[in-house]
Amino acid sequence: MSSPGGIGAGSEHGEEFRGTEDVVAGSTAEEYLPDGGVEEAVAIDLAAVDPELADPEHVAEVVASDRTVHAQVGEPLLQMQDVTVRFGGLTALDGVTFDIRRGEILGLIGPNGAGKTTCFNTMSGIYRPTSGSVTFDGRPIGAVKRNQITRLGIARTFQNIRLFSDMTALENVVVGTDARHRTSVPGAIFRSPRHRHEERDALDRAMALLEFVGIGTRATEKSRNLSYGDQRRLEIARALATQPKLLCLDEPAAGFNPAEKQSLMDLIRKIRDDGYTVLLIEHDMRLVMGVTDRVVVLEFGRKIADGVPAEVSSDPAVIAAYLGVPDDATA
Amino acid sequence: MSTESITPALQLGVGDRLRLWWDALARPTQWLVGVPFIVLIALLPVIRPPVLTTVGTDFGGVLAQFGMYALLAIGLNVVVGQTGLLDLGYVGFYAIGAYTVGLLTSPDSPWNLTDDWLSRDWAWLFALPVAIAITAISGLLLGTPTLRLRGDYLAIVTLGFGEIVRLLADNLSNITGGGRGLSQIAYPVVGESASKPNGVFSAGNTSQPLNSGTWWFWLSIVLIIIVLLVVGNLERSRVGRAWVAIREDEDAAEIMGVPTFKFKLWAFLIGASIGGLSGALYAGQVQFVVPSTFNVINSMLFLCAVVLGGQGNKLGVILGAFIIVYLPNFFLGRTELFGIPINGNDIANYKYLFFGLALVVLMIFRPQGLIPARQKLLTYGRSIYVATRRAALALAATPAPAPAAAEPSDTTEGGAR
Numbered sequence: 144m145s146s147p148g149g150i151g152a153g154s155e156h157g158e159e160f161r162g163t164e165d166v167v168a169g170s171t172a173e174e175y176l177p178d179g180g181v182e183e184a185v186a187i188d189l190a191a192v193d194p195e196l197a198d199p200e201h202v203a204e205v206v207a208s209d210r211t212v213h214a215q216v217g218e219p220l221l222q223m224q225d226v227t228v229r230f231g232g233l234t235a236l237d238g239v240t241f242d243i244r245r246g247e248i249l250g251l252i253g254p255n256g257a258g259k260t261t262c263f264n265t266m267s268g269i270y271r272p273t274s275g276s277v278t279f280d281g282r283p284i285g286a287v288k289r290n291q292i293t294r295l296g297i298a299r300t301f302q303n304i305r306l307f308s309d310m311t312a313l314e315n316v317v318v319g320t321d322a323r324h325r326t327s328v329p330g331a332i333f334r335s336p337r338h339r340h341e342e343r344d345a346l347d348r349a350m351a352l353l354e355f356v357g358i359g360t361r362a363t364e365k366s367r368n369l370s371y372g373d374q375r376r377l378e379i380a381r382a383l384a385t386q387p388k389l390l391c392l393d394e395p396a397a398g399f400n401p402a403e404k405q406s407l408m409d410l411i412r413k414i415r416d417d418g419y420t421v422l423l424i425e426h427d428m429r430l431v432m433g434v435t436d437r438v439v440v441l442e443f444g445r446k447i448a449d450g451v452p453a454e455v456s457s458d459p460a461v462i463a464a465y466l467g468v469p470d471d472a473t474a
Numbered sequence: 475m476s477t478e479s480i481t482p483a484l485q486l487g488v489g490d491r492l493r494l495w496w497d498a499l500a501r502p503t504q505w506l507v508g509v510p511f512i513v514l515i516a517l518l519p520v521i522r523p524p525v526l527t528t529v530g531t532d533f534g535g536v537l538a539q540f541g542m543y544a545l546l547a548i549g550l551n552v553v554v555g556q557t558g559l560l561d562l563g564y565v566g567f568y569a570i571g572a573y574t575v576g577l578l579t580s581p582d583s584p585w586n587l588t589d590d591w592l593s594r595d596w597a598w599l600f601a602l603p604v605a606i607a608i609t610a611i612s613g614l615l616l617g618t619p620t621l622r623l624r625g626d627y628l629a630i631v632t633l634g635f636g637e638i639v640r641l642l643a644d645n646l647s648n649i650t651g652g653g654r655g656l657s658q659i660a661y662p663v664v665g666e667s668a669s670k671p672n673g674v675f676s677a678g679n680t681s682q683p684l685n686s687g688t689w690w691f692w693l694s695i696v697l698i699i700i701v702l703l704v705v706g707n708l709e710r711s712r713v714g715r716a717w718v719a720i721r722e723d724e725d726a727a728e729i730m731g732v733p734t735f736k737f738k739l740w741a742f743l744i745g746a747s748i749g750g751l752s753g754a755l756y757a758g759q760v761q762f763v764v765p766s767t768f769n770v771i772n773s774m775l776f777l778c779a780v781v782l783g784g785q786g787n788k789l790g791v792i793l794g795a796f797i798i799v800y801l802p803n804f805f806l807g808r809t810e811l812f813g814i815p816i817n818g819n820d821i822a823n824y825k826y827l828f829f830g831l832a833l834v835v836l837m838i839f840r841p842q843g844l845i846p847a848r849q850k851l852l853t854y855g856r857s858i859y860v861a862t863r864r865a866a867l868a869l870a871a872t873p874a875p876a877p878a879a880a881e882p883s884d885t886t887e888g889g890a891r
Contacts (some may be wrong), residue, residue, distance in 0.1 A: 187858070188865065189861075191860070290728050304725075305726040307719050314715060321715060321716065331712065331714075332704050334707060338712075339853065342854050346854050346855065379872040380804065382730075385730060385731050
């Protein structure tokens with residue numbers, strides 16, 4: 144009974160139980176404290192929910208039912224043109240120009256403070272460029288509201304996990320699917336046909352997405368009770384649920400061990416193969432070199448290299464700035 | 475906290491078992507259990523159970539007040555419990571609802587309609603939707619500029635709003651009657667008879683046990699059920715999920731495509747209209763409104779009901795409202811309880827002290843409230859919930875495995891356990 148609000152209170156009121164599964168707070172700020180909820184530390188039987196979830200092809204089809212990319216692979220999807228972002232006297236991005244092409248996995252790397260996250264936030268509309276322009280899918284995204292950028296087709300995950308911790312994994316993903324829905328208060332009160340259709344659709348898609356990223360059996364678990372790795376996967380599922388054209392992953396492998404990194408790489412490839420375009424910000428060079436089709440390197444807010452991984456990793460400027468000079472080269 | 479890892483697989487508490495049992499029932503069975511339960515509650519003022527019945531005040535009147543507070547708690551729960559917007563001026567909406575009815579139907583008011591074309595028999599019923607609409611608009615007017623604020627700042631602004639409404643009512647003497655208030659407010663005139671010339675809802679109906687309080691209690695039960703259906707439908711929809719997402723992480727919600735401002739405004743508007751509905755009920759029951767009734771301390775009391783009962787749980791906040799209204803009235807006028815002499819009036823007078831203490835104790839031992847939130851945010855989640863329940867029961871039935879036998883976790887984070 145180390146904490147007065149903890150176990151004692153929970154069992155007294157009979158509202159608390161705890162599973163044997165790992166309950167990992169991970170890097171989320173929330174400490175694991177009993178909140179009196181049934182921590183549904185149980186794996187549900189997927190066959191009972193929807194037998195079709197056992198078929199990976201069906202799952203992949205539901206996940207990317209609206210893909211249109213195959214016809215246009217290689218066309219630019221997002222164009223950064225001469226983008227400069229200044230915060231007061233600090234120039235975080237200085238005339239950065241690059242494209243993200245449909246159907247590729249683009250890696251964005253650079254040392255700490257190079258402007259990767261600024262670049263990312265400029266794309267997702269959180270910062271407005273001081274000069275230059277960002278064009279997504281043929282449309283400038285200068286003055287688009289943040290929640291509308293999602294509807295345009297840019298989805299992201301967060302470097303420090305930001306799930307809706309009191310919602311179940313499934314509900315988190317359904318919030319993502321809601322980005323495409325239009326039911327508002329009157330429709331929900333009177334349960335309009337559109338509302339019912341959207342709800343059914345959301346549930347099917349969300350279950351398929353959870354299964355796609357590999358955590359289908361944990362669907363009814365509160366997201367804060369998921370393990371750290373599962374929380375990262377859930378973030379990806381939630382982002383995919385918004386039916387993005389471009390999926391931005393902000394350091395998805397932070398805190399992962401090699402085995403987890405490997406399975407994450409497999410997942411990212413699976414997402415690309417399912418028709419999505421992926422932007423990956425990552426520090427782990429092995430992961431970046433292993434999974435990306437192209438790499439853009441930033442340093443001090445400037446682009447210093449842009450090319451296929453092998454090319455970039457042998458670029459002297461990149462080596463000097465980021466990869467470090469190997470011992471035998473200095474010898 | 476090291477005891478965590480060696481606790482048995484699954485310990486189900488009383489509340490969980492109750493919930494699992496309830497969820498397992500088929501819909502018709504749930505009706506068979508639920509309807510008699512509601513009927514039993516509705517019959518409380520008729521049965522007048524020995525110890526439960528209040529001594530100092532009329533039991534029917536207390537329950538009618540409970541009905542109004544339950545509505546307030548449900549409305550405030552939408553704003554505070556679901557959407558996570560701390561509203562300290564909720565009493566303002568209650569006041570606007572009550573004053574709208576008062577201004578439209580009291581002979582003291584310059585805007586009284588009952589002199590000309592509106593029959594006093596129907597005046598209250600006419601004023602009710604007007605009151606709801608006006609409060610909804612006031613919620614919109616308050617929300618549009620202020621919902622860009624967050625957390626404490628929003629709380630301060632709403633606190634100010636609650637005071638502004640009361641001060642307006644107090645100082646616009648030529649309209650609201652100032653401190654004298656508005657009297658002879660209309661009420662629904664139904665069921666007139668020789669003994670009840672003004673109908674059952676009139677404050678003049680003092681016949682026991684079916685006095686006016688009982689009738690207002692019944693009316694509020696009907697309204698509570700309607701409001702619960704509306705709010706429940708909202709909760710299990712895109713709207714409810716947006717509210718909870720905003721509560722959990724507003725920025726992440728915005729980036730996930732939730733139009734946060736729009737749904738915060740809806741939450742405010744819906745919360746306000748429910749508050750206005752409750753205010754209209756109050757005005758009709760008491761037939762008299764004065765500004766001092768809408769003191770800001772009442773906002774705290776409403777908030778206390780929500781926090782005490784369990785933020786985000788509709789049943790919980792109704793229980794909270796019951797405690798807030800019933801307990802002081804229970805002690806009022808009592809000189810002994812189970813043979814122990816007590817000074818009930820003193821206990822009732824110190825209600826704010828006791829509620830304050832109760833809140834402190836609750837925050838230490840049960841911060842989630844008496845009945846914690848267990849939201850269902852999906853309209854068609856039944857098959858999922860069934861699967862979860864089965865898994866939970868199966869896990870509860872299996873004996874606790876040795877900690878080493880626990881299924882290997884897919885994370886190997888050191889020190890995470």
